[in-house]
Amino acid sequence: xxxxxxLNDNNGNTPLPSDDLxxxxxxxNASHWRELELEFHGTKLFLSKNSGASPEWIATRAAxxxxxxxxxxxxxxxxxxxxxxxxxxxxxxxxxVNAPSLGTFYRSPKPGAAPFAQIGDLVESExxxxxxxxxxxxxxLRAGVKGRLVDILVEDGxxxxxxxxxxxxxxxx
Amino acid sequence: MTNLYSLSLSxxxxxxxxxxxxxxxxxEIALRIIRAAHAIGVETVLGVSSADKDSAAxxxxxxxxxxxxxxxxDSYLNANLVVHAAISTGCTLLHPGYGFLSERxxxxxxCAAEGLVFIGPRPETVRAVGDKISAKAVAESAKVxxxxxxxxxxxxxxxxxxxxxxxxxxxxxxxxxxGGRGMIVAYDAEDLRRAFDEASTTAREAFGDDTLYxxxxxxxxxxxxxxxxxxxxxxxxxxxxxxxxxxxRYQKMIxxxxxxxxxxxxxxxxxxxxxxxxxxxxxxxxxTVEFLYDELRQKFxxxxxxxRIQVEHxxxxxxxxxxxxxxxxxxxxxxxxxxxxATIGLNGHAIEARILAExxxxxxxxxxxxxxxxxxxxxxxxxxDSAVQEGSTVPPYYDSMVAKLIVTGASREQAIDRLSxxxxxxxxxxxxxxxxxxxxxxxxxxYRANAISTKWLEDVLLPAFQTERPA
Numbered sequence: 001x002x003x004x005x006x007l008n009d010n011n012g013n014t015p016l017p018s019d020d021l022x023x024x025x026x027x028x029n030a031s032h033w034r035e036l037e038l039e040f041h042g043t044k045l046f047l048s049k050n051s052g053a054s055p056e057w058i059a060t061r062a063a064x065x066x067x068x069x070x071x072x073x074x075x076x077x078x079x080x081x082x083x084x085x086x087x088x089x090x091x092x093x094x095x096x097v098n099a100p101s102l103g104t105f106y107r108s109p110k111p112g113a114a115p116f117a118q119i120g121d122l123v124e125s126e127x128x129x130x131x132x133x134x135x136x137x138x139x140x141l142r143a144g145v146k147g148r149l150v151d152i153l154v155e156d157g158x159x160x161x162x163x164x165x166x167x168x169x170x171x172x173x
Numbered sequence: 174m175t176n177l178y179s180l181s182l183s184x185x186x187x188x189x190x191x192x193x194x195x196x197x198x199x200x201e202i203a204l205r206i207i208r209a210a211h212a213i214g215v216e217t218v219l220g221v222s223s224a225d226k227d228s229a230a231x232x233x234x235x236x237x238x239x240x241x242x243x244x245x246x247d248s249y250l251n252a253n254l255v256v257h258a259a260i261s262t263g264c265t266l267l268h269p270g271y272g273f274l275s276e277r278x279x280x281x282x283x284c285a286a287e288g289l290v291f292i293g294p295r296p297e298t299v300r301a302v303g304d305k306i307s308a309k310a311v312a313e314s315a316k317v318x319x320x321x322x323x324x325x326x327x328x329x330x331x332x333x334x335x336x337x338x339x340x341x342x343x344x345x346x347x348x349x350x351x352g353g354r355g356m357i358v359a360y361d362a363e364d365l366r367r368a369f370d371e372a373s374t375t376a377r378e379a380f381g382d383d384t385l386y387x388x389x390x391x392x393x394x395x396x397x398x399x400x401x402x403x404x405x406x407x408x409x410x411x412x413x414x415x416x417x418x419x420x421x422r423y424q425k426m427i428x429x430x431x432x433x434x435x436x437x438x439x440x441x442x443x444x445x446x447x448x449x450x451x452x453x454x455x456x457x458x459x460x461t462v463e464f465l466y467d468e469l470r471q472k473f474x475x476x477x478x479x480x481r482i483q484v485e486h487x488x489x490x491x492x493x494x495x496x497x498x499x500x501x502x503x504x505x506x507x508x509x510x511x512x513x514x515a516t517i518g519l520n521g522h523a524i525e526a527r528i529l530a531e532x533x534x535x536x537x538x539x540x541x542x543x544x545x546x547x548x549x550x551x552x553x554x555x556x557x558d559s560a561v562q563e564g565s566t567v568p569p570y571y572d573s574m575v576a577k578l579i580v581t582g583a584s585r586e587q588a589i590d591r592l593s594x595x596x597x598x599x600x601x602x603x604x605x606x607x608x609x610x611x612x613x614x615x616x617x618x619x620y621r622a623n624a625i626s627t628k629w630l631e632d633v634l635l636p637a638f639q640t641e642r643p644a
Binding site for chain 2: 101102103135161162
């Protein structure tokens with residue numbers, strides 16, 4: 001998805017309940033609107049269908065998001081995973097990293113090269129985990145969370161579907 | 174930097190595989206295509222969005238794969254995702270259905286480049302007829318009549334002369350503009366003198382340019398279209414015409430075949446014009462040529478070509494006893510040949526009513542939700558094409574059509590009787606539908622008398638319907 005979402009919980013106020021948030025996102029997706037900016041009890045929500053768009057108030061945070069270091073020839077913007085806590089046989093403190101779209105799953109930057117990550121590796125939020133390829137357009141998937149990689153759920157080179165679980169990470173702390 | 178991963182895609186040889194069809198659509202047409210494919214021994218793979226994972230089409234397909242999230246842009250409309258999914262799942266053919274990617278020339282090209290047989294016309298045909306101006310040029314060179322009109326008008330005398338040639342009524346239009354400004358209908362020469370001055374002034378004020386042109390004004394218009402198939406080498410056959418004049422905001426609501434308004438002579442002329450147009454471009458597979466029929470002048474004018482199967486194709490199937498989806502597949506695979514025109518018999522009368530999850534009593538607000546009760550009509554001559562059932566959820570992201578109710582009778586009268594009875598028996602709860610409006614249409618004396626036009630639903634029926642049923 002191209003939507004950039006950013007939540008900024010100021011002043012310790014209660015953020016929007018996640019059900020409401022989901023409803024807003026779904027309505028936005030279904031609408032013809034390109035951008036939506038909402039402020040609600042100190043919670044700011046910015047939704048955009050324009051890739052790379054961000055409001056002024058988020059600029060300071062965006063600056064700290066690491067940029068991709070090495071980009072293959074036809075590489076799309078890297079995708080930070082939004083690890084999910086529901087998934088196949090997860091233990092306490094584990095999260096799953098899902099595929100952002102259908103595509104071919106590659107564990108290494110090119111054939112024969114070492115994989116991005118192995119089971120047991122410590123990963124940071126920006127650590128690259130795999131490539132998802134759609135018609136020769138490669139998207140780098142990043143861990144999105146700090147922890148230890150405990151499982152890789154799919155074989156190298158297979159087609160994965162949107163939202164398919166790919167990695168299990170035991171979260172730090 | 175070259176990435177060697179791109180090589181892996183070309184390793185499998187499409188010719189060595191069993192035919193396997195990728196269905197790049199959703200809802201009733203996806204299900205319809207899947208069933209037709211299975212009936213002739215073709216395996217199917219369906220690409221779905223996350224919102225359609227549990228759909229009836231996903232259950233019946235040989236395999237379904239989730240392309241992306243609910244938004245069409247990131248799933249059904251993403252050409253790269255769709256083609257990647259089709260190749261990765263070993264498909265050799267792709268059916269685009271209607272809507273979504275079905276009339277995108279670049280998508281048809283991408284399929285061809287990746288060795289997928291796109292079930293439809295060649296990409297260059299899609300491009301040639303997809304653009305209104307080039308489509309008109311194609312029609313003109315095939316000698317298919319266009320709406321009569323003038324070039325730029327030099328003076329009011331010039332306008333009067335053109336109007337004499339075309340015949341009244343005529344409508345003025347501003348060369349520079351749109352949005353209805355500068356458009357005035359004139360019924361005689363005196364009207365036209367007045368209209369010319371007024372339209373020139375309006376155009377000058379609105380667009381800074383007072384250039385006008387003139388067109389025949391169609392006061393009572395019908396939307397007629399001819400269902401065609403081509404073999405890609407110049408042979409084209411028709412499966413009769415349809416009358417789709419019951420429309421709201423250019424959306425068809427009821428379609429029927431044949432068009433009862435036409436005399437035998439006009440009917441033959443309409444069909445021949447449509448065949449001439451598509452034959453002139455060596456049209457391949459299913460297509461429709463749409464015409465505006467001027468009931469007062471008794472003339473038809475080319476509107477556009479739909480280079481795909483259409484929502485309302487079942488009415489043509491009902492009167493021709495041909496399965497048009499199977500024919501699409503068979504022609505694309507080379508297992509069927511185009512039937513001879515003389516073998517395509519057309520009998521009886523068929524009507525299709527589109528059942529939408531929209532509330533006509535609340536300004537056609539879409540009503541997605543869960544269907545708690547679903548009892549589609551059954552009976553002689555009744556067919557329902559649908560992908561929903563009791564417990565189904567109608568997602569809010571897509572078109573609101575939930576079913577097509579198609580009835581067939583020996584005559585138009587019998588078909589209308591059957592449609593009226595079927596609508597009364599059709600029970601849907603949990604979501605609001607337009608069934609009450611459809612009922613009001615088919616029970617209206619104007620509809621029975623076939624005294625309707627493309628404006629009838631909005632100008633005559635809806636005001637009365639909404640007064641009777643205050644929101």
